[in-house]
Amino acid sequence: xxxxxxxxxPQTRIQQRNRQTILEAALEVFSAYGFRGATLDQIxxxxxxxxxxxxxxxxxxxxxxxxxxxxxxxTWLDPLRAMNPDGEPTAEILAYVRRKLEISRDFPRESRxxxxxxxxxxxxxxPALEGDLKSLVDEKCALIRGWSDAGRIAQIxxxxxxxxxxxxxxxxxxxxxxxxxxxxxxxDPFAEADRFVETLYQxxxxx
Amino acid sequence: xxxxxxxxxPQTRIQQRNRQTILEAALEVFSAYGFRGATLDQIxxxxxxxxxxxxxxxxxxxxxxxxxxxxxxxTWLDPLRAMNPDGEPTAEILAYVRRKLEISRDFPRESRxxxxxxxxxxxxxxPALEGDLKSLVDEKCALIRGWSDAGRIAQIxxxxxxxxxxxxxxxxxxxxxxxxxxxxxxxDPFAEADRFVETLYQxxxxx
DNA sequence: TGTTGATTTGACCATCTGGTCAAGATAAGC
DNA sequence: GCTTATCTTGACCAGATGGTCAAATCAACA
Numbered sequence: 355x356x357x358x359x360x361x362x363x364p365q366t367r368i369q370q371r372n373r374q375t376i377l378e379a380a381l382e383v384f385s386a387y388g389f390r391g392a393t394l395d396q397i398x399x400x401x402x403x404x405x406x407x408x409x410x411x412x413x414x415x416x417x418x419x420x421x422x423x424x425x426x427x428x429t430w431l432d433p434l435r436a437m438n439p440d441g442e443p444t445a446e447i448l449a450y451v452r453r454k455l456e457i458s459r460d461f462p463r464e465s466r467x468x469x470x471x472x473x474x475x476x477x478x479x480x481p482a483l484e485g486d487l488k489s490l491v492d493e494k495c496a497l498i499r500g501w502s503d504a505g506r507i508a509q510i511x512x513x514x515x516x517x518x519x520x521x522x523x524x525x526x527x528x529x530x531x532x533x534x535x536x537x538x539x540x541x542d543p544f545a546e547a548d549r550f551v552e553t554l555y556q557x558x559x560x561x
Numbered sequence: 562x563x564x565x566x567x568x569x570x571p572q573t574r575i576q577q578r579n580r581q582t583i584l585e586a587a588l589e590v591f592s593a594y595g596f597r598g599a600t601l602d603q604i605x606x607x608x609x610x611x612x613x614x615x616x617x618x619x620x621x622x623x624x625x626x627x628x629x630x631x632x633x634x635x636t637w638l639d640p641l642r643a644m645n646p647d648g649e650p651t652a653e654i655l656a657y658v659r660r661k662l663e664i665s666r667d668f669p670r671e672s673r674x675x676x677x678x679x680x681x682x683x684x685x686x687x688p689a690l691e692g693d694l695k696s697l698v699d700e701k702c703a704l705i706r707g708w709s710d711a712g713r714i715a716q717i718x719x720x721x722x723x724x725x726x727x728x729x730x731x732x733x734x735x736x737x738x739x740x741x742x743x744x745x746x747x748x749d750p751f752a753e754a755d756r757f758v759e760t761l762y763q764x765x766x767x768x
Numbered sequence: 769t770g771t772t773g774a775t776t777t778g779a780c781c782a783t784c785t786g787g788t789c790a791a792g793a794t795a796a797g798c
Numbered sequence: 799g800c801t802t803a804t805c806t807t808g809a810c811c812a813g814a815t816g817g818t819c820a821a822a823t824c825a826a827c828a
Contacts, residue, residue, distance in 0.1 A: 366795095366804075366805095368795085368804080368805070369804090369805090372805090386681060386682065387597065387681060388595045388597065388598060388677075388680075388681065389598070390594065390595065390597055390598035391595060391596070391597035391598060391681070393784080393785065393786085394785075394786060394787085395784090395785075395786095403806085404806065404807055404808085405785095405786085405787085405807090406787085406788080406789090406806075406807060406808085407805080407806055407807070409786085409787065409788085410804095410805070410806075414786075414787080415785095415786065415787090466680055469676075469680055469735075469736075470595075470677075470680060472735070472736050472738060472739050473595075473673055473676055473677060473680070473735055473736075474593060474594060474595065474598070475593065475738055476738045476739065476742075480738065480742065483738070483739055483742035483743070484742045487739075487742065487743060488742060488743050488745065491743050508764070510757075510760065511753065511756075511757050513743065513744060513753075514753060514754060514757035515757075517732060517733075517740060517743075517754075518729055518732075518757070518761065520732070520736075521728040521729050521731075521732035521736075522725055522728050522729065524728075525724060525725075525727065525728035525732075526724075528676075528679070528680055529676075529679050529680075529727075529728075531679060531682055531683045531687065531690065532679050532683065532690055532694075533724060535683075535687065535690035535691045535694065535695060536690070536694060536695050536698050536720065536724075537720060538695065546718065546720075546721060547721060547724075549718075550717075550718050550721035550722075550725070553717065553765075554717075554725065554761075554765055557715070557764050557765050557767075558760075558761055558764050558765065560764075573774075573775095573825095575774080575775075575825090576774090576775095579775090600814080600815065600816085601815075601816060601817085602814090602815075602816095610776085611776065611777055611778085612777090612815095612816085612817085613776075613777060613778085613817085613818080613819090614775080614776055614777070616816085616817065616818085617774095617775070617776075621816080621817080622815095622816065622817090
């Protein structure tokens with residue numbers, strides 16, 4: 355996201371590789387144990403580096419965590435940004451749902467990291483929530499309201515419609531153990547979820 | 562749940578009161594910071610007791626946490642247990658949704674404690690999930706499937722129907738900060754959610 | 769009131785944890 | 799190969815944290 359130019363910081367190949375390795379390891383550990391539950395030793399072990407070496411690449415434990423979180427917000431917002439005002443309303447909303455569910459399936463650790471942060475009151479993300487997130491949601495909700503006012507989808511509160519999409523799709527990543535425990539073996543929760551949410555939102559939005 | 566008889570352990574009034582005070586304080590702290598993020602000193606301060614005194618009433622930090630979790634499961638299952646096979650299907654399901662949302666509104670700390678535990682892989686609850694929870698859900702899903710096979714509600718996967726109820730209702734407790742950040746001031750998320758989920762499930766279940 | 773058992777706590781301990789530092793190993797340019 | 803800048807680490811530190819313990823305080827009851 356930053357340091358794309360060769361100037362500001364040299365960013366040798368070793369630096370690039372090791373910072374990446376560390377972030378990957380930190381994601382694994384933070385998403386499983388939360389910020390305070392994770393230790394630098396765990397992350398170092400996961401990354402195959404020594405603890406002082408971690409701190410050569412990142413100023414502190416908090417700095418690693420922040421870097422992960424800031425990288426997250428964009429991944430989070432992109433699918434919603436992609437909702438096209440000129441598309442067919444139901445198709446656009448369903449595409450958003452499907453895309454969000456794919457993200458839960460493919461990036462469950464990121465989803466849990468995010469959930470951990472919000473659960474604990476979002477101490478490091480509140481500004482982003484009230485800023486970028488809110489304004490994007492406001493914009494898309496205006497769009498959705500336009501669609502329902504024009505009778506192209508059923509009348510529904512657009513904000514809570516979006517909340518429901520977040521809740522449903524993230525549930526399969528964040529509560530994975532519970533879902534699997536209840537379904538028992540021999541199930542593909544995400545495949546089933548895909549069919550379920552499609553049905554749900556089609557019935558909800560049908561005029 | 563245990564020690565209802567006066568015999569096994571005396572349980573003086575002081576003991577009863579202090580154990581309760583400690584559990585209340587621990588709920589506050591654990592739900593806000595997670596198990597590892599919470600400290601005995603924090604809990605002691607919140608309870609207005611000294612740390613050694615906590616450990617006079619509970620064997621360890623873990624013991625406090627376990628007691629909270631075990632108390633939780635029942636509160637969690639009760640609304641689902643209350644689903645009446647002889648009632649009107651849509652009304653029964655909507656009542657369940659409403660009851661679950663009330664719990665999110667009235668016991669958000671319990672909801673977050675639970676979410677924290679599941680998020681981190683449910684290390685201390687997996688047996689309960691695969692046991693009591695699964696069998697109750699299996700039972701109620703059979704019931705719901707009966708309803709939809711009889712044409713009394715629309716065809717829908719009962720397991721994912723229940724997951725959707727959990728996801729939606731708990732979202733308002735667990736992601737409270739996010740919901741409020743997006744809605745902005747002047748909203749009552751739970752009141753709005755109540756209307757939203759009612760609409761959603763009515764449209765989903767209508768034959 | 770004296771005695772006994774329950775309750776409370778200050779002082780303490782071992783371990784863990786985030787972080788530092790100086791010295792050594794390695795890679796890169798000349 | 800030599801020099802310089804980058805990278806790596808063993809040893810260490812200060813503070814936090816879960817937990818212990820003996821001694822002190824309190825409550826109840828004979």
